[in-house]
Amino acid sequence: MNKESIKTIILVILVAFSLFLTLALWNYQPNLETVNQEEGLIEETNIGGTEEDIRALLTPEKVIYHDGGTHYGYNNREYIEETYRRMQTWSLFNISVSEKVIPSEGDVLEIVFPTTLTSATIQNIFPIESQNLTLPPLSFDRAFVQLSGEEAGIRFMSPEGDRMLQASINSESLTQLQSEIGNASMWQEYLMFDEDEERRIYLPQDTVEVTKDVIVTETIPLKPLKNVLFSDPTVVKQFRLSNGDLRNSDSLSRMDLVAGGKKMQYLNPVTEQSEVTTTTFNTREILMESVTFINNHYGFTDPFRVHNIRSTYGDIQFSMYFNERPILQDPEDFTSMSVRFETGVLQEYIRPMVTVDPYQSYPNVSEENQITELASGETIETVIENSPRYNKDEITDIMIGYKLISQGGGFSNYYDLIPAWFVQQNGAWKEITDIDSVVQTGGGA
Structure with a gap:
């Protein structure tokens, strides 16, 4: 066989092999599972909340009914939420600006909101008959509902100004x-702290019974948050800091896991070179x-409510609630959440990396012994007046909340929720701890 014949045979084999591969590729059916793209996208940015x-x-934090010079509050905090839901069906009309006067005639209900809001926020709470109405730029932190015969009105009072x-x-x-209002069994008497008509802080006249509880934490997945916070999660590097915290960074922004991984702190520095249009936020915009930002990744993983909005800094703070009461003292600081914007973009995001669930509370303790009886408002007022720990003029609020105590000294995911009295000074909540000494000396009821 000569060389030409061998070349011809090899060429025929190659052509046949090529045809065989082409036919195999045409008929190949890959065994792949169908991926639900919608579900996949949700999983990538969904941290499991609502x-x-x-x-x-x-x-609202409080609903106070005024009958002449006597004040009453609901004896069950669930009534506050029920009343608030009904309020959201009230249609407002004849909106105008008036002189700042607190109504006194007829039945008057005072609705105390958790922070100061701009008048535009009223449209987020109540239906307004005139859709094209532009509300004047006033603020409010409480509303007064006046019931007088067949007429009913509401006034939104600002902590500042005379309108x-x-x-x-x-x-x-x-x-x-x-x-x-006519059902006395739903109300208990309240007193106005220091009889101060400007601050209008209300305390229950008698002792208050609040249930102790036990909670357990469960970790939130990290990957969805990385996808939310970093423009390109594939370049994010993770490393351990000298203090033990875990940092994720793309060299521009960073996300730190602190408090033993129970809390996340994200920082995105905005420089002067950033091509971002400067935006001045009011409280409604914040x-x-x-x-919207938190909802986009289902970030409300526990019952949260607005705690404070600071338009000057462009930030908002949320507090975690349990049994309709805020958790105000947390040594590990993972029960609050805050978001801050600067020049129109996300600058800082601090949130829990755990969810909180109720646990079987004190299984060997009777239900009666799980109730804590807290001091009366009269006693609290006496304590504040007589204790050097408090400057009465600096107090902006007083309320009952929970303090969180780890069952394992910070290494456990089980915590006791203990009800206690708290006072707010200079924007910070502190437990009132010297109540017993005042009671023992006969200083309070």
Whole structure:
């Protein structure tokens, strides 16, 4: 066989082999599972919480009924939320600006919101008959509902200035509320701290019973948050800091896991060279931008409510609630959440990296012994007046909340929730700890 014949045979074999491969590729059916793209996308940015409505996040701290010179508050905090839900169906009309005057005639209900809000936020809470109405730029931290015969009105009072917004309400919307006002079993007497009409801090006149509880924490997945916070998660590097905290960084922004991994601190420095349009936020813009941001990754992993909005810094703070009361003392500081914007972009995001769930509370303790009886408002007022630990003029609020105590000295995911009295000074909450000494010396009721 000569060389030409061998070449021909080899060429025929190659052509046949090529045809065989082409036919195999045409008929190949890969055994791949179908991926639900929608579910995949949700998993990549979903940290397992829920979406929250702005209205729910602004649930009032107190609802106070004024009858002449006597003050009453609901004896069950669940009534506050029920009343607030009904309020959201009230249609407001005849909105105008008036001189700041607290109504006194007829039945008056005072709604105390958790922070100061701009008048535009009213549109996030109540239906307004005129859709094209532009509300004047006033602020408010409480509203007064006046029930007088067939007329009903609401006034939104600012902590500063001498003007307030007022509006009319259809009296038919208030039938249930009027019925509750006449039901004495739903109310308990309150006193006004220091009889100060400016601060308007209310305390229950008698002792208060609050349930102790036990909670257990469960870790939130890290990957979805990395996908949310970093523009390109594939370049993010993870390394351990000298203090033991875990840092994730793309060299521009960073996300630190602190408090034993129970808390996340994200920082995105915005420089002067950033090509971002400068935006000045008011409280409504901060609220809407922050809630939208958190909702986009289902970030409300526990019951949170707005605690404070600071338009000067462009940030908002949320507090975690349990049994309708805020957790105000947490040594590991993982029960609050905050978002801050600068020049229109996310600058800082601090949040828990755990969710909180109720646990079987004190299984060997009777239900009766799981109740804590807290001092009366009268006693608390006496303690504050007589203790050198407090400057009465600097106090901005007083309330009952929970303190968190680890069952394992910070190394456990089980915690006791202990009810206690707290006072707010200079924006910080501190437990009132010297109550017993005042009671023992006969200083309070």
